[in-house]
Amino acid sequence: MQGFPWWCLEHLGEDAKWAVEDIGAHLSNRTWLVTEKKSCAMRAAAQKYLVKQLQHGEEFARSNKAVITLERYIAEKGLGPRVVFVSEDHSVIIYEHIEQPLAIALESQTARVEKLAEALARIHQLTPETNRIGVRQQLEQYCHALAYYNEQEAERLREDIASYHDLFAQCEQQPQVFCHNDLSMDHVFLTPDLKIIDWEYAGYSHPGMDLAMTVVMNDLYDEEIACLLDSYNERAEHRVLREELPDWIRVVALINRVWFKLQEAVTQEATADEENPVDELLA
Template sequence: MKDNEHFDPTPLSLLPDAQFLAATPLSGGLTNRCWKLSLYHPSTQSSADYVWRPLTQSAYMFGVNRQHEYQLLQAIAESGIAPKSYSLLPPSSSMNEQVLIVEWLEGKQAADDVSDTQLCQLQAQIHALPLPEHRLEVKQRLSFYWQHIPEQFKSIQLVAIHHYFQAQSFPQYFSDTCCHFDLGRYNIIVPCEHQSIAQGEQPRLTVIDWEYAAAGNPSLDLAMTIIANDLDLERAVTDYCRARLQHDDTFVVNFEHWVEAVNAWQPWCEYLALLWYLVGYQVWEDEEYFYQANRLEQKLASLVN
């Protein structure tokens, strides 16, 4: 299944004070394919760049909801940690998908120039943002992915793993916070060298791709971040707790409790990733997705054998 590789500017006629200039496909998106969009604004006689984020069939299969993403970005607009939303276009006669348009952030994708400690500080900053209206219901998301996986991929072992998790209770730890649920360096933008930064200041980091963000357990979000970035668990928890104290006056540090919580969530993270990769293999027909899904299945097999 492939998303449309051609850009149709017709829906942009719904936008006031905006004339279409150009659109360029963006590489690197795993959930769906987005476009860099250039618009001219007659009222200011200036042009600006944006990101066109459609709700394609593939994005839907990953559980994406552009309305939720738009609401969250609106709620955290003043934080400076995320791109500002520009418009949410409804489905129309020429476009059967909802489209979120957000500002384009100048900069480059983070790499080693963002330390593990900075990652955990960003995580703590996100957890201090206003609580989103919608919540990630983990078992509901697991069931949703399961329904979109072809039967030929559901081996006896995978079915046993699925039943195992369906029968488990969630780790009960901390109150909900705003969670990103995909905080990898690939979703962090660092200012380019030519962008002005005051002497002695740290570069301002911004986080993109809030399509999975929701209210949820912060220790689950931290567990996902640790896995996605291959962080040392105890060091990450230490850095996170120190940073959280700076953003939340009510936060009480209980290091052992956080380590226990993150450890408890890790198998759930791995199972979510396993099903996500199987959905991704069906969508993109990329053998790497199938390889990663099989690797995780073999790792989780110890839970049922």
């Protein structure tokens, strides 16, 4: 299994044998499912874990060590899977394996949207100690990273960002709450307790930003958006109004545009490195 940190398995039990399956390769991380090898009769009792290795933290203006600290905090609060082992030096986290993602656990789309609203309300009550980087500053950091690969594209995006000055001012207004910023239904589980994964892009912002990102991530329609807002406002300390949402969605669209440009540049660089390994370049 190419790229898998085999050394981490020693922290799961000295005598156990493991099967490793690559289940996700993204720019921000790689993830593997690790299953204990058992006889057919004992297979139901086999232990399962997820091994995640964070990557490209610097390019995406993110501290991998800070993400690991946050993941531990979320687990301690009961809102994330149990953390079994971490290595800050290698940016590796091992979690308990959880099943029943939201799309499978609930058949009704309305029930799923209401559960998303509950998840958002609970996330916004958290108060982890983490760097408070505003949306404007985050985008500037993305552009700084992009300039390493494509200075002209970075400069064009900086001009776009400057034109959003008034909207950024709204983002920086109170209230400021802790946001997930990547809450798709694939990241929400019912075990039956609510569990949420993938906190790499979490941080403090206006709650309207997190709601707008959730609308976009899950491709919600008018009735579903109304359901999300109504259900959220019933639970949350700070209400978000429907008429405010278009402005938040505009900011989300800009964030995604800048992020995808950076992702494209990093991907092209990584692909070029794979096609031209160091040994060949030095030959």
